[in-house]
Amino acid sequence: MSNPSLEPEILISRLSHRPRHLLRAMITITSPPQSPDSTLADRVWTNRVSSLTSLDRLPPEIMSTLLDMLDIQSISRFARVSFRGDTFVQSHRAYRDLVAFAPQVLLALGRVGLIDLHSVAELHTALRTERCATCIEYGAFLFLPTCERCCWECLRYNPSLRMLLPKEAKRYFGLSERHLQRLRTFYVIPGKYGISANPAPEHCRLVSVKAARALGLVVQGSAEKLAHAMARRCKSTRLLVKGRYLQGEPAVSQGQDLLLLPSQGNIPTDNFFGVASILFSSLSKSGRVEDGLWCRGCEVTLRQYDSLRLPRDVLATVVPPNCEPQRVLLGLERRAWSKESFLDHIKHCYGARQLVPELATGND
Ligand SMILES: [Zn+2]
Ligand SMILES: [Zn+2]
Structure with missing residues (x-):
């Protein structure tokens, strides 16, 4: 019979956390905008006209490609040209996703002076990616100058x-x-x-x-x-x-x-x-939004190592030879996981087994 304490959601609530000292180490936008309009730092309002004239004649797929190429500032300006332009923009998937799931990022891009640097498509691709751009791990952050997760x-x-x-x-x-x-x-x-x-x-x-x-x-x-x-x-x-x-x-x-x-x-x-x-949240193909999970177990392991209470044999299983234990254990404590990779990680995490002993019996 399955143990209810090993249900994924219960394990996540018991073993994951959001370490404030890590999240506060980066850009924090404390008052997210309420609407798409207010996500933009530098808005230019033009008089509305009733039509997009020659653009009206473009097939929707071409229009969508053109909107993808615009940056967030330009797409917002475009929406103000006409009601029809606004309708195009509001129904544009990439723009909608960015406004819904990454409003702080859009605001931050405006405040650091890079609102026009990345196209809507580039930002959306990064939003739809889970992996760090330069390694195999989950990437919980966006580096604004290069638009890399x-x-x-x-x-x-x-x-x-x-x-x-x-x-x-x-x-x-x-x-x-x-x-x-x-x-x-x-x-x-x-x-x-x-x-x-x-x-x-x-x-x-x-x-x-x-x-x-x-x-x-x-x-x-x-x-x-x-x-x-x-x-x-x-x-x-x-x-x-x-x-x-x-x-x-x-x-x-x-x-x-x-x-x-x-x-x-x-x-x-x-x-x-x-x-x-x-x-930077990630958005999967199925529409699942993730914000990263940090492991309480890895925090326990690091604390035990720092206070010289981590058994040697455990240390040898966590830290490979030629690696500096402090760097590895600190790196694990600071690592964010996707939900799927987190559930896999805790099966083998020494600290997680200390916190939830049923994990050891449940996996053996
Ligand atoms: Zn990485
Ligand atoms: Zn862990």
Whole structure:
């Protein structure tokens, strides 16, 4: 007979949580907009006219493709051109989904100055994806400058998911003041970011590493010349190490869990962790919305390790050889899971079995 305490919903309510210290480490929009109209930071209202004239004659599928190519600001402007335009937009699936399931993201894009950077289709594709863009895990966040879904671990270790001051971009990617004008400016929303909740500097403007690196490659002509340009500008070992890290190819998962691979050495501090990322729901094909589940069991395991109470044999089963236990256990504590992957994870999670002993008997 099945044990009611092992029902998926009961296990999820007992073993998952939403750690505030992690969620507050990123952009938080405390007052989500009430309607699609208010999601847009920079609205331009035009006089309504009764028809879209030549656009009226386009087949609906062509119209839908055109709307996909617009950014969120433009699609909203388009809706204001006429009642017919408004009808097209309101019935556009991607736009409707984004307004319904990611209003904070749209508002955040407006506030950081990137509302016109990504098309409706790009944002919708990211919304409909569960996986982190650079590893095999569930991605609970969106990195706004690149429109990539990402996990905590990749935000922490992948240089392409970092932001820099413009003067740093010049130093590390061989750029001049004139080159910088070709990069999009990211306006940091005032607030506290990162695990230690550091306040962001006032009026802080940043550029993305990914964009600066791509521009540096064009300007310098090759990865080798880019490396030389950086080395000429970095006069200390500390700057050189950071430059090499930022120019390095990010680790790409070949189907393995990046957290369980041997440590890649010291990762330079990210002074702007969290300023460009935000919690991002995922929407499955069947219409199921997920916001990520964090494991209480992994929190228990980490706490036991920190207080020297984690049995050695347990540690050996959780942390592979050549991996630093603190990094792995912290990474697991900070990892978000989809519902399906969470239910699978807790079957093997030592801490989860401590909290719900029936799990051990239920799975043996
Ligand atoms: Zn990842
Ligand atoms: Zn766990």
